[in-house]
Amino acid sequence: MRYHQQPAFILHQHNYSETSLLLEVFTSAHGRIGLIAKGARRPSSRLRGVLKPFQRLLISWSGKSELGVLTGAETDGPDSALEGPALFCGFYMNEILLRLLHRHDAHGALFEAYASALRNLRQDASNEPMLRIFEKRLLRELGYGLVLDQDIEDRTPVDPESMYDYVLDRGPVRLLHPELNIPTVGIRVRGASLLALAQESFNDPAALRDAKALMRAALARHLGDRPLNTRKLFRHVVPLNVVEPKVD
Numbered sequence: 001m002r003y004h005q006q007p008a009f010i011l012h013q014h015n016y017s018e019t020s021l022l023l024e025v026f027t028s029a030h031g032r033i034g035l036i037a038k039g040a041r042r043p044s045s046r047l048r049g050v051l052k053p054f055q056r057l058l059i060s061w062s063g064k065s066e067l068g069v070l071t072g073a074e075t076d077g078p079d080s081a082l083e084g085p086a087l088f089c090g091f092y093m094n095e096i097l098l099r100l101l102h103r104h105d106a107h108g109a110l111f112e113a114y115a116s117a118l119r120n121l122r123q124d125a126s127n128e129p130m131l132r133i134f135e136k137r138l139l140r141e142l143g144y145g146l147v148l149d150q151d152i153e154d155r156t157p158v159d160p161e162s163m164y165d166y167v168l169d170r171g172p173v174r175l176l177h178p179e180l181n182i183p184t185v186g187i188r189v190r191g192a193s194l195l196a197l198a199q200e201s202f203n204d205p206a207a208l209r210d211a212k213a214l215m216r217a218a219l220a221r222h223l224g225d226r227p228l229n230t231r232k233l234f235r236h237v238v239p240l241n242v243v244e245p246k247v248d
Helices: 084-100 109-124 126-139 191-199 205-223 231-238
Strands: 003-017 020-027 029-037 056-060 067-075 162-167 173-174 186-189
Touching: 003 029, 003 067, 003 084, 003 109, 003 162, 067 173, 084 109, 084 162, 084 205, 109 126, 126 191, 126 205, 162 191, 173 191, 186 191, 186 205, 191 205
Parallel strands: 029 067
Antiparallel strands: 003 020, 003 056, 020 029, 056 067, 162 173, 162 186
């Protein structure tokens, strides 16, 4: 079977044999796929300089097995290099996609959410809001969407002035006496922060802090116990004044 000119991004690559590459690719119509790029490491290969992370591509491949063979690739838009903290944020998104996506499970809306996140990384030095929005959309598209707008106990709208206990895999429950600091079952979060995440608007730094804690806990349930490699990179490479996208 042959596929032609499919929108795609390279999530990961490593050497395969003496001259080839093994690619993990995120496509719009076919989800995550594995491909062999034969001869891509040769100096004369027309694929050199094309198979780059974060670059939107149009790719062609053939094969029916778990691992296809890349038959063509070209850029689908301007150069997409990321630098500094944005580069590590891009690698972080790639890593969680690799960990959470199943092969050949198409997620067109998630593909566009990823493309949008990459555009925002290039345009805005404030990467934390973008990461929280991407994480929220990722969970939603995988079927693990968060309830952010109503109390799961009585179905009333979330009150921005109230405090909630966010029970993972269920949703928020309003705390009747938050001033008592009684231990909660889930994540303690303000109603205003839940609504900020629902509206994807983080004008309040406190809402961004709450969103980070909530998303870290929600993602950890699906990522498992194995640490993320990108978190280790942040600890050793990124300057201390850059906020790390903690997720596990």
